[in-house]
Amino acid sequence: MESLGRTKDIATQIKNPDLVKRRHRQIVDAAVQLFIKQGFHKTTTRQIAAAAGFSIGSLYEYITSKEDILYLVCDAIHAEVESGVSAAMTRAAGGRNSLAEVIREYFLVCHQMSDHILLIYQETQSLPPQWRKKVLESEVRITGIFVEVLAHLVSTGDSPYLSERTIELLAHNISVLGHMWTFRRWFLARHYSIEDYIELQTEFLLGLSR
Amino acid sequence: MESLGRTKDIATQIKNPDLVKRRHRQIVDAAVQLFIKQGFHKTTTRQIAAAAGFSIGSLYEYITSKEDILYLVCDAIHAEVESGVSAAMTRAAGGRNSLAEVIREYFLVCHQMSDHILLIYQETQSLPPQWRKKVLESEVRITGIFVEVLAHLVSTGDSPYLSERTIELLAHNISVLGHMWTFRRWFLARHYSIEDYIELQTEFLLGLSR
């Protein structure tokens, strides 16, 4: 996973902003792996510092609490999902099959980032309120992309009329059925390949919109 | 929430099985509240003992590790969901609308047990492997109820033919869209009441099966 950490709002003692950005990226890259393997609470700040390649003292120059690290990690994961889906959307924009294409790309992103998405489901509640809020907003922003695609289809007549609330809910369903592959994969992968899964769920999701 | 703890497999020093059952129930009832409020890791065994009404020493006569408590809690939650859905199924059995009825009852159970279901999503990975496996099996068992309902509809001709794998996936979708109400409620409840949600999702889920 490429780390697209949009370093922001995290208090630090260090003056050089580029250095902060670089170190934050190191912290995220180290912490993601450890959190996936051990969970947030069982991972120690020392382990993170060691994996990132500097001392515990230095670590605390770039963050003020362990929860800061969790926020950096969640934010980086959402940034990557969002950029993947946005790219897919501009590529697919317009075509009659754009919905199916966007779903496909999104599900593939979920497939590749299974562990990361699972981590967000598990640890979001460990964030302090103000950051939990930001992480949940990212979730809404990603869902918003699907709202746009659906609204466009309806406006061009490529899909029959759907009310705003139906579109909204459908967009949430797309989001969550992508996530479902990550948190039920231990079961689903016994019966379906990711390609099977995409095909069946697309059929299902397109039921209402055509 | 009534605690239907099916006390089992937890090693204990105490001889009297009824006492063990009663104490386990006390432990579960105390721990559920604390875990929901603070999360598993931030809750201490002392808090659980105090809330259950006995000492930390006694607590450890009835369990061998803190993870035992988490397992008892997850198991009790699944037992309650399962019994709710089973009841709904026998009640609705047969009728042409049985699927809609079962979905409705299930979604209402999810609505009532939002916090509990959320807890399972967050903490299942904190369980030792053998118990995580049991908790995941409960998830499959609950999904299996929906498989039965769907298979029955197809067999009586009340629904057009659906392949076994389509039925299986549909059943998972029902499970997860119920859960979605719990983990996106912070957003969804702004736009939809639980009744709106049930109505729209039922329409959506019945798309393929009629």
Added chain:
DNA sequence: ATTATCTATAGATCTATAGATAATGC
């Protein structure tokens, strides 16, 4: 005698910081 419960604490961490040291730029 046996079973259940309690108090007190061993032993093991873990986060976060203070203060010392090294590196960089004027």
Added chain:
DNA sequence: ATTATCTATAGATCTATAGATAATGC
């Protein structure tokens, strides 16, 4: 001089158990 990094540790927990005490039944 200023900025970045490191070592060492304060201070605060937390799980799990050992050993003492109370309650129950023969």
